[in-house]
Amino acid sequence: MSAKIGPFTKVQAITIGSLALIPLCYILILKNVFIMDLSMIGLSAEASIPLMTILLTSLFVLVAINLIKKGVAAGPVWRDRMIALVIFMVINIIFWACFEQAGTSLTLFADRNVDRLIFGWEMPASMTQFFNPLFIVIFGSIFSVMWLKLSKIGKNPSIPVKFSLAFLQIAIGFLVTKAALPFANEAFQVPILTVVFLYLFHTTGELFISPIGLSMVTKMAPKNIAGTAMGAWFLSFAMANFTAGIIASMTGGEGGVSLEGAEALAKYTDVFATLAYALLGIGLLIFLLNKPIQRLMHGVD
Secondary structure, three states, X not given: OOOEEOOXXXXXXXXXXXXXXXXXXXXXXXXXXXXXXXXXXXXXXXXXXXXXXXXXXXXXXXXXHHHHHHHHHHOHHHHHHHHHHHHHHHHHHHHHHHHHHHHOHHHHHHHHHEEOEEXXXXXXXXXXXXXXXXXXXXXXXXXXXXXXXXXXXXXXXXXXXXXXXXXXXXXXXXXXXXXXXXXXXOOOOEEOHHHHHHHHXXXXXXXXXXXXXXXXXXXXXXXHHHHHHHHHHHHHHHHHHXXXXXXXXXXXXXXHOOOOHHHHHHHHHHHHHXXXXXXXXXXXXXXXXHHHHHHHHXXXX
């Protein structure tokens, strides 16, 4: 018989608890500000901190500690693998926080500063989202065959190297916006090819990192916590999407005023270039740490 929690089975209790959390999550998102009284530390001002930032960060730290503790209990190999998994979770957050600009700042950039006129027809800004799935369809099978052939000849890059190359490609995608500045028209709009090439590099970067994530987690986690590890991996996506919103807000105008024209173009390209340089640095760091991370993984590839 399954364990019981009061009058309910464990499965029923988890289901009811999960449903009860829905309105709580709604309230937390609606009231996503925590006012901290800085007078407690000798200052007179108040600072607002997003409540979700506190909750998600705290949850991530607790989950990471729990994973490592479970790994320690399972033995040195699993301990090292759990440490590696936490490292990959942090990397995953950074990558997808930048990649998910597609649905926010990149669409607004396309709306305000991309010339979307094609043979007399103006493509809606929202339709620029079409390029990512298009490239997925085009390159998905090609990448699958490529990894198989590289494996056969023993040249398939390690997981850390694939993550590193993914960062390189998404960084190049963002830098395309900067490279397109000399081609901007009198309305301060860059050619539509800018977003085409941007999404091309972002998609190829995605194909380096996305297909291996879940497979990697199942290989690296002890069987008794495989579900927990999978949940932790999805938590990293939640944190990435929340962070993506924070990054997107950096491209907007002060005080809720939308930027337009030259000001908007400069703001978008500056933020995207800053992201690109940061991503290049992180990608290089991952590449340099390839061997130490591989040692922590103990043969998982």
